[in-house]
Amino acid sequence: MSAIAARRRTLPGFGLTMGLTLTWLSVIILIPLAGLFLKSLELSPEQFWNILSSRRTLNALRVSFGLAFAAACVNLVMGSIIVWALVRYRFPGRRLFDAIVDVPFALPTAVAGVALTSLFAEKGWLGAPLAALGIKVAFTPLGIFVAMIFIGIPFVVRTVQPVLQDLDPEIEEAAGSLGASRWQTIIRVILPSLAPALLTGLALAFARAVGEYGSVIFIAGNLPNVSEIAPLLIVIRLSEFRYADATAIAVVMLIVSFVVIFAVNRLQRWAQNRVPVH
Amino acid sequence: MTIEVKNLVKKFGSFAALDGVDLKVNDGELLALLGPSGSGKTTLLRIIAGLDWPDSGEVAFNGEDALAQGARERHVGFVFQHYALFRHMSVFENVAFGLRVQPRAVRKDDATIRARVKELLDLVQLDWLADRYPSQLSGGQRQRIALARALAIEPRILLLDEPFGALDAKVRKELRKWLRSLHHEIHVTSIFVTHDQEEALEVANRVVVMDKGRIEQIGSPDDVYETPATAFVHGFIGESIELPIQVEGGVIRLGDRPLRLVADELAPGASKLFVRRHDMLVGPPGSGAFEGAVQHVRNFGPVQRAEVALSGGETIEIDAPRDRELRAGDTISLEPRRYRIFAGT
Numbered sequence: 001m002s003a004i005a006a007r008r009r010t011l012p013g014f015g016l017t018m019g020l021t022l023t024w025l026s027v028i029i030l031i032p033l034a035g036l037f038l039k040s041l042e043l044s045p046e047q048f049w050n051i052l053s054s055r056r057t058l059n060a061l062r063v064s065f066g067l068a069f070a071a072a073c074v075n076l077v078m079g080s081i082i083v084w085a086l087v088r089y090r091f092p093g094r095r096l097f098d099a100i101v102d103v104p105f106a107l108p109t110a111v112a113g114v115a116l117t118s119l120f121a122e123k124g125w126l127g128a129p130l131a132a133l134g135i136k137v138a139f140t141p142l143g144i145f146v147a148m149i150f151i152g153i154p155f156v157v158r159t160v161q162p163v164l165q166d167l168d169p170e171i172e173e174a175a176g177s178l179g180a181s182r183w184q185t186i187i188r189v190i191l192p193s194l195a196p197a198l199l200t201g202l203a204l205a206f207a208r209a210v211g212e213y214g215s216v217i218f219i220a221g222n223l224p225n226v227s228e229i230a231p232l233l234i235v236i237r238l239s240e241f242r243y244a245d246a247t248a249i250a251v252v253m254l255i256v257s258f259v260v261i262f263a264v265n266r267l268q269r270w271a272q273n274r275v276p277v278h
Numbered sequence: 279m280t281i282e283v284k285n286l287v288k289k290f291g292s293f294a295a296l297d298g299v300d301l302k303v304n305d306g307e308l309l310a311l312l313g314p315s316g317s318g319k320t321t322l323l324r325i326i327a328g329l330d331w332p333d334s335g336e337v338a339f340n341g342e343d344a345l346a347q348g349a350r351e352r353h354v355g356f357v358f359q360h361y362a363l364f365r366h367m368s369v370f371e372n373v374a375f376g377l378r379v380q381p382r383a384v385r386k387d388d389a390t391i392r393a394r395v396k397e398l399l400d401l402v403q404l405d406w407l408a409d410r411y412p413s414q415l416s417g418g419q420r421q422r423i424a425l426a427r428a429l430a431i432e433p434r435i436l437l438l439d440e441p442f443g444a445l446d447a448k449v450r451k452e453l454r455k456w457l458r459s460l461h462h463e464i465h466v467t468s469i470f471v472t473h474d475q476e477e478a479l480e481v482a483n484r485v486v487v488m489d490k491g492r493i494e495q496i497g498s499p500d501d502v503y504e505t506p507a508t509a510f511v512h513g514f515i516g517e518s519i520e521l522p523i524q525v526e527g528g529v530i531r532l533g534d535r536p537l538r539l540v541a542d543e544l545a546p547g548a549s550k551l552f553v554r555r556h557d558m559l560v561g562p563p564g565s566g567a568f569e570g571a572v573q574h575v576r577n578f579g580p581v582q583r584a585e586v587a588l589s590g591g592e593t594i595e596i597d598a599p600r601d602r603e604l605r606a607g608d609t610i611s612l613e614p615r616r617y618r619i620f621a622g623t
Contacts, residue, residue, distance in 0.1 A: 171363075174356065176329075188378075195366075
């Protein structure tokens, strides 16, 4: 940067804040991640491949990513409906419900796990009637799914809420006066306007569910190959002092998560670019 | 399409936005609803459009009850002050929207829709912007696109809510002329809301002046300017001097000073005298109805605006031609060329 350009800058403190940002991100995020990669390099490519292609690892990854994605999709749909009700209608207890949305953020995940487990256990309030229907939730993959929905919901609600609040009700009135039905207005006008925020919410809920440990392990039953999540498998490997194995699984999780988040980011960009800003 | 509104009442809490409004709009007319903010003009427009519902009263299009229909069925084109364009759609898709959401049975094929949109974009002279997005347009362009979008559904009525309110003065003036000539071309019954009297008087065939949820006067632009029906209309339209006076035994008094003005047929009691600023003729002391001392003079192009302290206690502003320069300290006489008196305070 030339001296003139530096002098012309109107916002002071660029050098200082940029330096701090880079240092901080390096110390907090990049260096630990680099360590993770380095540790996994202790394995030969063949060993690495053997760990990953073992049945137990593959199943754990499938359970983690598959259920996290399914839970994120459910959260996207239900979260959108919750946001709609909270933003668009005035009803008694609205503020209370609005606050309740944040509970999964704040509750220690182990507490949530224990609560969900006792609720969905075969003798629990919800578990008993479900068991009568032949549906077993606790100690099955379904339990993992429920826990992932629980912890992901605030991410969708809190990302979409401000965007919907900013959406001018006049555009709905305009659509209506142009002859659009309620349904057409939602599909053609409201959802496309919310698309970038919805995708962000989806990505955040997914990322959170993939990384979730505390609440899931209580309700999962942790049966290898069936209801064992990847983070738990990492912990198991660590407790067996198989550090390289643990890091190998972690690296794969990291890469897959990164790819998914990057893809959603691109998608979100694309949705946003249809609303170019000049 | 004629519109008939009968005894419309709309309350928001204890505030009466519309307090018994009757209005008839003729076919093909371009009508202005003029009033200060809070006068109920936008509420009236939104009720006609089906975006709001009255507490009581009737709205009929061509004699047919409109309140039985929702906004969607009324076939009314509505133009919003802040455009309300769909941000995620191109200009072309915005205009095509009303055609694309029609029920399958009556929906035109894609080629017809394209041709129609092209035609509308030509009409608003913005065909070259078809592929842009609303955020890439200027305010004036956005409002013209919003108008094209509203016209796409071939509305029976066109309603415009402060259509030029968010634009700068120069663009506003251009669009006014343009709206007038557009209306001349398409002749759809139109109502537009404005708080800008100049806009209402320049564009509309008829002007409806509203205040506090009631209609004060309905008339041609000349009518409401030349013969205001109420004190409110006189004060709101044109620049008026307003003087509190007393009528007693055929004499008009300003403070304790009798004025040499005809007071026949006036009800005795406290009243208000209205004179347009430019209708006050300046003369030598003793020659007119009012006497006063010039306090301050500013020049505005062809006129000079003088602040005059009347010898009755009031200070007024007049607009005088610049053929005789006024100076602060001059003692002058003022004679109203035309004036109106309304009973009450």
